[in-house]
Amino acid sequence: MPGSRPKTIMLSAAGVALALTLAACGSSSSGGNPSVQTTNTSNSSLPALCGGQHGSGKVVVAAAAFSENETLAQIYALALKACGYNASTKNFASREVYYPLVKKGTIKVVPEYAATLTDYINTLANGANAPSKASGDINTTITALKAELPSSLAVLNAAAGTDKNAFAVKKSFATANHIQTLSQLATYSKSHPLTLAGPPECPSRPFCEPGLKNTYGMKIKGFKQTDPGGPLTEKALTSGKADVGLVFTSDPTVVQKGLVVLTDDKNLQASDNIVPLVASSLATGAAANALNAVDSKLDQTTLIDLNKAVQIDHGTPQQVAQQFLKDENLT
Amino acid sequence: MRPPGGFTFHKQGNPWLSWHYITSNSHAILSATSEHVTLTIEAVALGLALSIPLAALARQRQWLRSTIMNFCTALYAVPSLAFIVALVKVFNLSRLTVVIPLAAYSLVILVRNILTGLDEVSGETVDAARGMGLSNPRIFFRVRLPIATPAIVAGLRLAVVSTIELVVIGGYVGGGGYGAKVFEGFNTKSHTELATYIVLTVLLALIADSLLLLTQRLITPWRRGMATS
Amino acid sequence: MSSYLLPAVGVVSQRVNNSTWHQITTWFTTASTWAWHGENGEAGVAQLFWEHVWISGLSLLIATAIGIPLAVALTRWRRGGLVVTSVANAARSIPIVGVMLLLAVGPVGVGTESAIIPLVVFAIPPLLTNAYTGIRDVDPEMTDAATGMGMSRLQVTRRVELPLAIPLIATGVRLAAVQVWATATIAAIIGSGGLGQLIVVGYATQAYGEVYGGIIVVAVTAVALDMSLLRAQRGVRRRYGSLAPIEGS
Numbered sequence: 001m002p003g004s005r006p007k008t009i010m011l012s013a014a015g016v017a018l019a020l021t022l023a024a025c026g027s028s029s030s031g032g033n034p035s036v037q038t039t040n041t042s043n044s045s046l047p048a049l050c051g052g053q054h055g056s057g058k059v060v061v062a063a064a065a066f067s068e069n070e071t072l073a074q075i076y077a078l079a080l081k082a083c084g085y086n087a088s089t090k091n092f093a094s095r096e097v098y099y100p101l102v103k104k105g106t107i108k109v110v111p112e113y114a115a116t117l118t119d120y121i122n123t124l125a126n127g128a129n130a131p132s133k134a135s136g137d138i139n140t141t142i143t144a145l146k147a148e149l150p151s152s153l154a155v156l157n158a159a160a161g162t163d164k165n166a167f168a169v170k171k172s173f174a175t176a177n178h179i180q181t182l183s184q185l186a187t188y189s190k191s192h193p194l195t196l197a198g199p200p201e202c203p204s205r206p207f208c209e210p211g212l213k214n215t216y217g218m219k220i221k222g223f224k225q226t227d228p229g230g231p232l233t234e235k236a237l238t239s240g241k242a243d244v245g246l247v248f249t250s251d252p253t254v255v256q257k258g259l260v261v262l263t264d265d266k267n268l269q270a271s272d273n274i275v276p277l278v279a280s281s282l283a284t285g286a287a288a289n290a291l292n293a294v295d296s297k298l299d300q301t302t303l304i305d306l307n308k309a310v311q312i313d314h315g316t317p318q319q320v321a322q323q324f325l326k327d328e329n330l331t
Numbered sequence: 332m333r334p335p336g337g338f339t340f341h342k343q344g345n346p347w348l349s350w351h352y353i354t355s356n357s358h359a360i361l362s363a364t365s366e367h368v369t370l371t372i373e374a375v376a377l378g379l380a381l382s383i384p385l386a387a388l389a390r391q392r393q394w395l396r397s398t399i400m401n402f403c404t405a406l407y408a409v410p411s412l413a414f415i416v417a418l419v420k421v422f423n424l425s426r427l428t429v430v431i432p433l434a435a436y437s438l439v440i441l442v443r444n445i446l447t448g449l450d451e452v453s454g455e456t457v458d459a460a461r462g463m464g465l466s467n468p469r470i471f472f473r474v475r476l477p478i479a480t481p482a483i484v485a486g487l488r489l490a491v492v493s494t495i496e497l498v499v500i501g502g503y504v505g506g507g508g509y510g511a512k513v514f515e516g517f518n519t520k521s522h523t524e525l526a527t528y529i530v531l532t533v534l535l536a537l538i539a540d541s542l543l544l545l546t547q548r549l550i551t552p553w554r555r556g557m558a559t560s
Numbered sequence: 561m562s563s564y565l566l567p568a569v570g571v572v573s574q575r576v577n578n579s580t581w582h583q584i585t586t587w588f589t590t591a592s593t594w595a596w597h598g599e600n601g602e603a604g605v606a607q608l609f610w611e612h613v614w615i616s617g618l619s620l621l622i623a624t625a626i627g628i629p630l631a632v633a634l635t636r637w638r639r640g641g642l643v644v645t646s647v648a649n650a651a652r653s654i655p656i657v658g659v660m661l662l663l664a665v666g667p668v669g670v671g672t673e674s675a676i677i678p679l680v681v682f683a684i685p686p687l688l689t690n691a692y693t694g695i696r697d698v699d700p701e702m703t704d705a706a707t708g709m710g711m712s713r714l715q716v717t718r719r720v721e722l723p724l725a726i727p728l729i730a731t732g733v734r735l736a737a738v739q740v741w742a743t744a745t746i747a748a749i750i751g752s753g754g755l756g757q758l759i760v761v762g763y764a765t766q767a768y769g770e771v772y773g774g775i776i777v778v779a780v781t782a783v784a785l786d787m788s789l790l791r792a793q794r795g796v797r798r799r800y801g802s803l804a805p806i807e808g809s
Contacts, residue, residue: 060424065514065518066518067518067519067520070515070518070519090424090505090511091502091505091511091514091515091518092505093503093504093760093763093764094764094765094766096764096765096766097419097763097764097766100766101423101424104423106423106424107424301338302338305338305339305340306338308340309338309339309340310519311519311520312342313340313341313342313343314342314343314344314345314519314521314523315340315341315343316356316359316515316519316521316524317515317519318356318359319355319356320340323338323340324338327338327339328338347666404786405783405786405787408738408742408779408782408783408785408786409742409778409779409782409783410741410742410743410745410746410756410778410779410782411742411746412745412746412748412749412756412759412760412778413745413756413759413774413775413778413779413782414775414779416759416763416771416775417771417772417775419763420580420768489652492649492652492653493652495653496652496653496654496655496656497655499655499657499658500655500657500746503657503749504763509655509658513655513657513658513661514661516661516662516665517661517664517665520665521665522662522665522666525658525661525662525665525666526662528658529654529655529658529659529662532653532654532655532658533650533653533654533655536652536653537653540649540653
């Protein structure tokens with residue numbers, strides 16, 4: 001009976017589950033990525049993402065304590081493992097906690113956000129009131145970031161996927177008025193002034209209400225105080241209490257609630273693209289190849305899907321990371 | 332709006348407990364379990380290694396005894412969050428950040444039980460050993476400690492169970508074992524992950540307690556059936 | 561003794577450098593630290609201390625209101641002892657931080673309620689075990705005599721059993737109070753306020769003054785509570801006597 005040999009049963013059940021997952025992956029990803037022709041099935045040869053190089057040694061990947069960062073850390077760790085590194089993840093309360101350890105070399109990899117990291121290092125060096133060096137353009141931000149990084153650290157290629165502030169409207173509204181960008185919304189607002197929903201600090205922060213007014217010339221007739229990209233903002237938009245609201249680009253609930261993020265065509269928001277912060281020793285070779293290969297797949301849709309898989313479909317970060325790497329033919 | 336071919340994940344519910352979760356995460360569960368067990372063993376071993384000399388010292392003078400017991404009691408009263416966070420900056424990623432506070436918490440239980448056990452050793456027994464020409468250190472390790480063993484094992488049971496529970500808080504500062512999973516479950520709002528690892532913690536404590544109870548009975552067969560703790 | 565401690569002190573002073581010491585001393589010597597509100601409107605130690613007292617006091621009160629009558633009821637039941645030991649064992653092995661986090665992401669939500677529920681539940685076992693043992697160990701001759709004098713069941717409990725059990729009930733209250741005070745610190749992780757907030761917020765922002773200041777305040781208050789309750793408990797024992805002399809009477 002089950003009680004007598006629980007371990008065996010658990011393991012065999014796990015085997016069945018794994019086989020099912022593999023079968024499901026095979027069917028869903030067939031034809032998905034023609035660029036990668038061979039998938040490695042034997043353990044001795046390295047997957048393509050390592051770029052033919054073999055890594056070794058202990059690598060701790062840090063994650064800040066929120067779901068998206070934990071998932072990305074798992075993806076990075078599994079990719080590094082596939083290339084031969086002894087990689088593990090560790091969670092930290094915040095950047096303030098892990099960054100000193102990254103600088104010291106105890107932590108070797110962190111999934112970071114380009115603009116926020118640039119500003120963070122900038123304020124560490126030049127004080128809290130130092131003018132921001134991050135830009136709405138990711139290349140400019142990366143250049144600024146590379147210039148201020150200590151020599152022991154490096155950043156690899158930034159992904160297309162971002163987790164930054166954005167403005168969303170109801171999908172039906174966007175379709176009806178042919179609005180896809182904030183400039184188009186600004187034009188529309190000339191004849192129909194808008195109500196904006198956002199956190200309490202929105203009316204005073206350059207990226208929020210003042211930015212919409214000054215950079216885009218948007219006409220705003222009222223402000224509805226809600227939360228930073230949370231359920232209150234979404235509700236204000238879906239219920240029609242506000243026309244446009246502040247959300248986050250990688251938040252999976254935005255799409256679920258029938259909202260659509262408008263393109264920030266004048267680069268009002270700082271470019272918080274996903275970027276791996278690594279120890280200089282990992283800036284070339286297998287680790288760099290692997291993390292760059294992963295980042296090349298992390299576009300906005302994929303990032304939202306990864307977040308949805310964890311936050312809405314309740315996969316563990318590890319499960320989701322594993323399936324992502326398989327689906328993208330990375331491991 | 333969204334390009335086709337995005338990443339899709341099979342929807343899993345967020346029930347409080349699910350067998351499917353356990354089977355599909357068996358690998359993660361096993362490695363977290365081994366980490367959790369290792370941390371527990373390290374902490375209790377360190378606690379035991381410290382508490383034997385402390386107990387021996389406490390028996391020398393009454394004032395030493397009360398000082399040591401008060402010190403252990405005070406340590407025990409320090410909230411775990413404060414203790415663990417205090418050590419993060421000193422030991423960084425080292426396991427010591429979690430192991431040292433847990434060892435410190437086990438002291439009060441272990442020292443008290445070792446003292447109880449040592450107090451049980453009668454004066455006649457010690458005199459007899461002395462009569463056979465045994466030196467004081469030898470009497471301690473060959474006579475006193477063995478006689479005190481049942482009480483020590485009873486203390487170990489309490490210490491192990493509470494340590495297994497306390498390892499979880501270590502997840503807050505990046506410690507391993509079930510704690511890492513519990514905090515991951517919190518950050519990803521997964522009822523399943525949280526509840527599973529809570530239940531696993533209780534099960535692990537139950538298993539460890541039963542194993543120690545068995546050990547206790549094996550080394551002290553004459554006490555079988557007697558109530559402990 | 562001090563020579564053994566030196567290496568450890570060396571490690572600490574190396575890693576905790578001058579600027580950290582400076583931050584800690586600044587934290588302690590800034591008046592607004594101890595005020596109700598800090599300079600930027602953030603909660604000061606006074607407010608956090610009050611929140612901590614409130615959460616702990618309320619939890620302890622509810623737990624006592626449940627635990628003591630439950631103990632009385634269980635002494636009336638043949639299998640009561642089994643229930644009491646099972647509850648005590650279970651409570652020792654359930655990770656309370658896990659339960660708090662689960663309630664916070666689950667039905668109850670982030671905030672004080674998710675903290676108070678587990679604080680109450682986990683304060684019950686020490687109250688229950690001690691009160692149960694205290695009442696059970698009352699000499700049956702005493703209760704028989706009281707019944708013989710025509711006291712009702714409830715009167716026997718109120719006038720004989722509970723007063724005689726007071727020394728052990730006091731032990732239970734002390735253990736529960738110390739545990740609740742310490743655990744309420746963890747509740748700051750789920751945003752219920754209290755002194756733990758200094759540690760949680762300070763840790764996340766790596767403000768060493770706040771972290772270490774918070775750690776010291778939390779540790780000192782916890783140890784002080786334990787010590788003063790221990791003293792009070794000894795006072796109770798002296799006044800009501802332990803169970804031993806009662807048996808002789």
